[in-house]
Amino acid sequence: HNWPSALSAYRRLEEEGVSDLDNDLKQWRCLAELGEWDELANKVADRAGSRAIPAPPVAAATSRVRFKTVAYDKRMAAYGAKAAWNLGDWESLRTYVDMMSDEVSEDGGFLRAVLALHEEDHQEAKRCIDTTRTLIEQRLTEVVSDSYVRAYDVAFRVQELSELEEVIAFRESSGDRSGTDRQLAIRRMWDQRLRSCQPRVEFWQRSLAIRALVISTADDIEMRLKFAALCRKDGRFNAAQTCLARLLDRRPEELSLDTLDPATCVAHPEVVFNYLKLHWSMAEKSADEAVTR
Numbered sequence: 001h002n003w004p005s006a007l008s009a010y011r012r013l014e015e016e017g018v019s020d021l022d023n024d025l026k027q028w029r030c031l032a033e034l035g036e037w038d039e040l041a042n043k044v045a046d047r048a049g050s051r052a053i054p055a056p057p058v059a060a061a062t063s064r065v066r067f068k069t070v071a072y073d074k075r076m077a078a079y080g081a082k083a084a085w086n087l088g089d090w091e092s093l094r095t096y097v098d099m100m101s102d103e104v105s106e107d108g109g110f111l112r113a114v115l116a117l118h119e120e121d122h123q124e125a126k127r128c129i130d131t132t133r134t135l136i137e138q139r140l141t142e143v144v145s146d147s148y149v150r151a152y153d154v155a156f157r158v159q160e161l162s163e164l165e166e167v168i169a170f171r172e173s174s175g176d177r178s179g180t181d182r183q184l185a186i187r188r189m190w191d192q193r194l195r196s197c198q199p200r201v202e203f204w205q206r207s208l209a210i211r212a213l214v215i216s217t218a219d220d221i222e223m224r225l226k227f228a229a230l231c232r233k234d235g236r237f238n239a240a241q242t243c244l245a246r247l248l249d250r251r252p253e254e255l256s257l258d259t260l261d262p263a264t265c266v267a268h269p270e271v272v273f274n275y276l277k278l279h280w281s282m283a284e285k286s287a288d289e290a291v292t293r
Helices: 003-015 021-034 037-050 060-087 090-099 106-118 122-143 148-172 177-196 201-211 221-233 237-247 262-267 269-292
Strands: none
Touching (some): 021 201, 037 060, 090 106, 106 122, 148 177, 148 201, 177 221, 221 237, 221 269, 237 269, 262 269
16 A cells, blocks of 8 residues: 555645545544554544534434444544554543443454553453454454455454463563563564564554563664664655654654764664664655656
């Protein structure tokens, strides 16, 4: 998918006055796939704050509109929850998950499991994982003979559920030497699994978000740098810059050549080197665009 081009097209529609529910959802999907979490969080928050939902009307025709509105609100909450999770905004994640509280869906169950893991409620997390796995397995049997791409995406979600269970095992293994060895084995398994999956940004960012439940960004430099390189090669420069900025404990807008002081270069040479490659790629793209104008 060419998510940047699709996002530009939906933004043009919005600028032309096309601001309906479908265009919102299409924009939000593009932002989620591109890892533009700050923008996605702001857009969803703006929409959520402006929505006043009346009681369901009686008329059948209006009920159909109401049904579409309710479905929109649920999907809006799912996108808001994903953005909040990736930004580490746990309070907003709880708010959006509560908006989905009566929904039995893959996204709803998965995000509730993530929130339960953050709150270290492992029993609730296991319950949500089991419920979500049942829903996904039903869909997997439908798509496995239909399309490899669709089947891979569903199978990847099954893998994510397994990794959530491994997060629980990782936590429960702490405390002694054998537990430390178990944690190292889980980390090696995660690294190997991530290297062997499709080199697509959307899959890598989903796996890294799960690892972040138990592994800090500073302790996961190698795989974060690989992710930044993947984003750079795919032309997703904002996502690459965000990743590198987090490794330097800075906000993306604070990272530039002017702010790379000698102490940073000495302390984090591999991160700085990757930023220089990113800066070169961004300059090269700008030069190419200037030539084609």
